[in-house]
Amino acid sequence: MVAxxxxxxxFSLFRNLSExxxxxxxxxxxxxxxxxxxxxxxxxxxxxxxxxxLSGSVKIHIEQSGGADVTLAILGRGDTVxxxxxxxxxxxxxxxxxxxxxxxxxxxxxxxxxxxxxxxxFAFNLVLTLVSRVRLCNELIQALAxxxxxxxxxxxxxxxxxxxDETGSDGQIRLPIRLTQKDIADLVGxxxxxxxxxxxxxxxxxxISVDADGWITVHHREGLAKYxx
Numbered sequence: 001m002v003a004x005x006x007x008x009x010x011f012s013l014f015r016n017l018s019e020x021x022x023x024x025x026x027x028x029x030x031x032x033x034x035x036x037x038x039x040x041x042x043x044x045x046x047x048x049x050x051x052x053x054l055s056g057s058v059k060i061h062i063e064q065s066g067g068a069d070v071t072l073a074i075l076g077r078g079d080t081v082x083x084x085x086x087x088x089x090x091x092x093x094x095x096x097x098x099x100x101x102x103x104x105x106x107x108x109x110x111x112x113x114x115x116x117x118x119x120x121x122f123a124f125n126l127v128l129t130l131v132s133r134v135r136l137c138n139e140l141i142q143a144l145a146x147x148x149x150x151x152x153x154x155x156x157x158x159x160x161x162x163x164x165d166e167t168g169s170d171g172q173i174r175l176p177i178r179l180t181q182k183d184i185a186d187l188v189g190x191x192x193x194x195x196x197x198x199x200x201x202x203x204x205x206x207x208i209s210v211d212a213d214g215w216i217t218v219h220h221r222e223g224l225a226k227y228x229x
Contacts, residue, residue, distance in 0.1 A: 002026035002105065010078050011052050013125045021119055028111040033103045040081075040104075041096040047085025049106045053077055056102025057177045061186075062094050071186035074099070076177040078163075083126065086112045099183070144189060147228065152188040153198050154227035157208065161218045174217045 005022035008014040008029075014022060031054075034040055040051065043062060057076040063069050072094055075081060085092050086109050115122045136159070143155050160175045167173050185195045202208045207223045210216050218224065 002029045002031070008052075011080060012078075012129050013052075013080055013083075013122060015125055016121050017119065021121070024119075025107075025115065029105045029107050031103065032106055033101065034098045036098055036100050036102075038098045038102075039095060040098060040102075041092050041094075043093065043095045044091040047082060047090070047092055047109065049108050050083045050086055050112055051081045051096075052105040052107075053079050053081065054103045054105060057099045058102060059097045059099055059183070059186075060094050061097065069186070071183075074177055074179065074183055074187065076163075080129065083112070083129075087116075087126075100178070143228075149188065149190045149194055150198055150201075151227045151229075152190070153184060153195060154202075154224040156184060156187050157202075157216065157218055158221060158224055158228070160216075161221065171221070172217050172219050173221070174215055178214050179216060180214065 002008070002025075005019065005026035008017075008022050008025060014025065017025075029052075034056075040058070053076060055077055057074060058081060059071055060073040060075065060081070061069055061071045081096055081104075082092070084090075116126070139155075139159075143152050147155065157175070160177060160179070161173045164173045164176045181192050181195045181199065184190075184199075185192045188195070199208070199210070202224070203210065205220075205223065207220045208216055208218055
């Protein structure tokens with residue numbers, strides 16, 4: 001169970017809820033940790049729970065009939081996974097794979113549906129979350145249709161930078177999720193070799209840096225943004 005209900009305010013679905021409402025949610029939430037490489041959801045399976053990511057990261061993906069794998073998103077701390085199928089009772093729209101050890105809070109479908117009916121602010125937050133995802137999907141489609149690989153990678157790095165909790169005093173932003181070059185390649189529809197070439201170019205220009213543990217820091221957002229025009 002969740003010991004401190006106020007920790008839920010870090011998730012968009014729980015924003016602006018009263019302490020009493022947060023306490024009600026906390027009593028219905030459970031904690032679970034998954035090992036890296038765990039499939040926590042599979043496309044088409046019935047939706048029974050929703051997950052709130054406390055730490056770690058997951059890949060949202062769909063395996064095509066021909067065997068190709070399409071990455072739709074990579075999510076991390078503060079993100080919510082699995083709420084769509086709890087709304088319309090349809091099967092999962094995609095599969096979810098943990099990229100590293102990932103700890104989540106989870107709530108079953110009955111508790112989720114009860115919250116939607118009884119807490120208007122929760123329902124409103126859900127609408128805002130879904131609208132935000134539609135906008136991001138529209139931007140992704142536009143980027144894939146109009147930008148070259150430099151622009152697609154720059155756009156993806158900027159999108160993750162916007163989700164960071166803090167910006168350094170010098171304007172530098174460390175991305176909140178550790179991304180490998182394969183992760184980026186899957187997100188932008190390019191080869192890993194091509195992504196490596198672009199990332200080296202960005203590093204040589206001083207736009208980004210990558211530390212020994214693989215964490216990417218954006219140093220010059222305006223410079224990356226020029227590739228997205």
